[in-house]
Amino acid sequence: MPDVRFEQIVKTYGRVTVLKNLDLAIGDGEFVVLLGPSGCGKTTLLNLLAGLIDVSSGRISIGARDVTDLDPKDRGLAMVFQSYALYPTKTVRGNLKFGLSSFKLDREEQERRIAWAAKLLQIEPLLDRKPSQLSGGQRQRVAIGRALVKQVGVFLFDEPLSNLDAKLRTETRLEIKRLHDETRSTVVYVTHDQIEAMTMATRIAVMNAGVIQQFGTPDEVYDRPANLFVAGFIGAPPMNLIDATVTGGGMKAKVGADGGEVDLGRYPFETRPRDGDAVVLGLRPEHFSTDGTLNGAGAARFSLPVQYTEKTGADATTYLKTGDRLLAVSLSPERVGRLKAGEAFEVSFPHDKLHVFDAGSGQRL
Amino acid sequence: MSTIVERSLAVAGAAEEPAAFPRRKKGISARSVVILLFLTMCALFFCVPLYVVVVTSLKSMDQIRQGDIFALPWSLNFDAWVTAWDKSCAGTLCQGVKVGFLNSIEILFPSLILSIGLSCVTGYGLALWNVKWANSFLFILFMCAFVPFQIIMIPLILITGFFKIYGSVLGIAVVHAILSMPILTLIFRNYYKDVPQEIMSAAMMDSGKFWKIFFEIILPMSGNIMIVVLIMQITSIWNDFLIGLTYGGIGTQPMTVILANVVISGMGEVRYNVDMAAALLTAIPPLVIYFVLGRFFVQGITAGAIKG
Numbered sequence: 001m002p003d004v005r006f007e008q009i010v011k012t013y014g015r016v017t018v019l020k021n022l023d024l025a026i027g028d029g030e031f032v033v034l035l036g037p038s039g040c041g042k043t044t045l046l047n048l049l050a051g052l053i054d055v056s057s058g059r060i061s062i063g064a065r066d067v068t069d070l071d072p073k074d075r076g077l078a079m080v081f082q083s084y085a086l087y088p089t090k091t092v093r094g095n096l097k098f099g100l101s102s103f104k105l106d107r108e109e110q111e112r113r114i115a116w117a118a119k120l121l122q123i124e125p126l127l128d129r130k131p132s133q134l135s136g137g138q139r140q141r142v143a144i145g146r147a148l149v150k151q152v153g154v155f156l157f158d159e160p161l162s163n164l165d166a167k168l169r170t171e172t173r174l175e176i177k178r179l180h181d182e183t184r185s186t187v188v189y190v191t192h193d194q195i196e197a198m199t200m201a202t203r204i205a206v207m208n209a210g211v212i213q214q215f216g217t218p219d220e221v222y223d224r225p226a227n228l229f230v231a232g233f234i235g236a237p238p239m240n241l242i243d244a245t246v247t248g249g250g251m252k253a254k255v256g257a258d259g260g261e262v263d264l265g266r267y268p269f270e271t272r273p274r275d276g277d278a279v280v281l282g283l284r285p286e287h288f289s290t291d292g293t294l295n296g297a298g299a300a301r302f303s304l305p306v307q308y309t310e311k312t313g314a315d316a317t318t319y320l321k322t323g324d325r326l327l328a329v330s331l332s333p334e335r336v337g338r339l340k341a342g343e344a345f346e347v348s349f350p351h352d353k354l355h356v357f358d359a360g361s362g363q364r365l
Numbered sequence: 366m367s368t369i370v371e372r373s374l375a376v377a378g379a380a381e382e383p384a385a386f387p388r389r390k391k392g393i394s395a396r397s398v399v400i401l402l403f404l405t406m407c408a409l410f411f412c413v414p415l416y417v418v419v420v421t422s423l424k425s426m427d428q429i430r431q432g433d434i435f436a437l438p439w440s441l442n443f444d445a446w447v448t449a450w451d452k453s454c455a456g457t458l459c460q461g462v463k464v465g466f467l468n469s470i471e472i473l474f475p476s477l478i479l480s481i482g483l484s485c486v487t488g489y490g491l492a493l494w495n496v497k498w499a500n501s502f503l504f505i506l507f508m509c510a511f512v513p514f515q516i517i518m519i520p521l522i523l524i525t526g527f528f529k530i531y532g533s534v535l536g537i538a539v540v541h542a543i544l545s546m547p548i549l550t551l552i553f554r555n556y557y558k559d560v561p562q563e564i565m566s567a568a569m570m571d572s573g574k575f576w577k578i579f580f581e582i583i584l585p586m587s588g589n590i591m592i593v594v595l596i597m598q599i600t601s602i603w604n605d606f607l608i609g610l611t612y613g614g615i616g617t618q619p620m621t622v623i624l625a626n627v628v629i630s631g632m633g634e635v636r637y638n639v640d641m642a643a644a645l646l647t648a649i650p651p652l653v654i655y656f657v658l659g660r661f662f663v664q665g666i667t668a669g670a671i672k673g
Contacts, residue, residue: 052566085563089585098581101572144572146658
């Protein structure tokens with residue numbers, strides 16, 4: 001299974017630059033998710049790899065081959081599209097067969113591959129139906145099947161789950177993960193859904209404004225966000241980002257005018273800020289200690305009035321008022337039920353979960 | 366109690382509008398009378414002459430001489446139809462309009478294949494492939510649609526003469542194809558523009574071959590527009606007079622030209638019943654096409670409007 005490398009990719013449309021000097025190396029057999037808000041260039045990057053659009057400059061290679069100027073069919077890729085893009089006038093079998101049309105295979109081999117893919121995806125009973133006679137989930141399977149029959153080394157997925165309902169999405173997510181485990185192929189998967197990214201990826205490339213903000217495993221991206229964008233983008237509810245000023249010889253951060261102090265003494269700085277530097281503190285809602293066990297041992301301790309609360313079934317969030325902004329804190333639904341608006345609520349935050357970013361550059365410190 | 370109040374509030378909010386504006390009962394209003402009157406007049410413009418043509422074709426010459434063109438025929442008499450079809454004279458040749466009918470059929474098929482085939486592939490290429498200068502090309506084509514045929518008639522005669530196809534069925538078909546190219550290409554191009562981009566992308570990744578994608582994916586998706594174009598082309602080719610007259614040689618003149626000859630040539634009295642029957646015979650084929658394919662025609666015209 002081949003690796004995929006992007007080198008110094010630039011893509012411009014007229015005067016608009018969509019991708020700026022982008023480098024990305026995807027290892028053999030990896031499941032890489034390109035994650036970012038809409039318009040960040042992730043689909044453009046995928047289409048460049050597929051050959052559906054041409055690079056303005058730069059080099060794309062798959063394995064040892066430079067594919068920058070090759071036609072899509074010659075790149076040894078298979079792609080699954082957001083809208084499935086099944087051929088409406090062909091049966092499922094015809095769709096799968098057309099997927100093989102750039103390969104010179106004899107009839108027997110074609111039939112063998114179609115049967116293999118149909119069995120793997122459990123679409124055997126559907127082979128003689130037209131796409132219009134299939135449900136959304138079935139169409140998605142056929143679209144994946146059309147990619148699978150090619151038995152190529154690299155699979156591309158362009159938001160394949162966004163047209164499915166929540167239940168089907170979870171099922172298909174597992175299915176794609178399973179297929180990746182079985183075929184051991186390299187996968188490049190585009191999505192704006194961080195749950196998909198966190199559950200499926202071996203590595204995530206978080207993109208914004210045509211630039212890869214961070215490229216790392218789901219754990220790295222979650223535990224050590226490289227900058228403010230990644231910190232704010234990954235996680236639900238999103239990380240609390242609080243402006244603060246460094247004091248006490250770089251050992252403390254003062255929050256607002258009266259918001260108290262956060263102890264930075266045990267924070268593993270890469271570059272230690274000086275007194276008076278503006279920083280942004282990142283505190284994930286789910287890392288707050290609310291049961292008092294941490295007591296004075298945490299990096300910070302707040303006692304703030306409850307503004308309002310939110311329940312989402314298994315989880316709940318309460319929003320505490322601090323100055324003119326809100327601090328989200330995750331709680332168990334039972335405890336949230338007992339909270340009253342306006343009541344002061346005491347929370348602490350542990351040292352090892354704290355994130356500190358430079359306010360100017362947005363980079364992690 | 367509170368839930369009931371809430372619900373009734375919600376319902377009241379939703380029901381307010383229909384209550385204030387009840388559905389208007391169907392009846393005759395001044396507006397519909399005007400519309401009906403107008404439509405009736407429009408229909409009469411076509412129906413009255415058609416009625417005269419039909420009854421005249423069924424009358425005997427004796428009755429026609431009496432001059433009452435609106436009268437019903439005394440007896441149903443298809444002699445004129447038989448004569449028109451089989452024995453009426455176009456110039457010196459007295460074999461009826463059936464000669465023209467066969468010629469028209471002979472002209473129709475190559476013209477259809479050539480004109481639709483060419484414009485369909487051109488439209489597909491312009492809409493779905495990256496063609497350099499595609500938009501400029503489309504613009505020029507669009508301008509060509511406004512060039513009157515009469516302007517390029519004589520140059521085309523010279524050109525077809527140069528290629529040794531002047532006066533042949535092929536020559537007529539080529540001229541039909543050239544003249545219908547601009548508008549048909551635009552129609553196909555606009556239709557294919559609505560093919561979802563991702564289907565084309567998938568096809569590019571699966572096959573990437575111009576003709577294979579065309580024949581296996583795109584052509585089977587063009588049923589609706591094909592019907593529309595087919596009806597348009599059959600009608601215009603069948604009803605064409607000028608191209609047939611200008612480019613048709615002896616033995617390749619279409620039915621319309623033969624009809625004209627039947628009507629203008631002849632000795633003695635003008636046999637109105639035969640002329641009318643010949644005209645009706647010439648007009649029947651496009652009518653049949655309309656009745657058979659008309660249903661699809663409407664579907665095809667609206668097909669591009671709403672994406673499925």
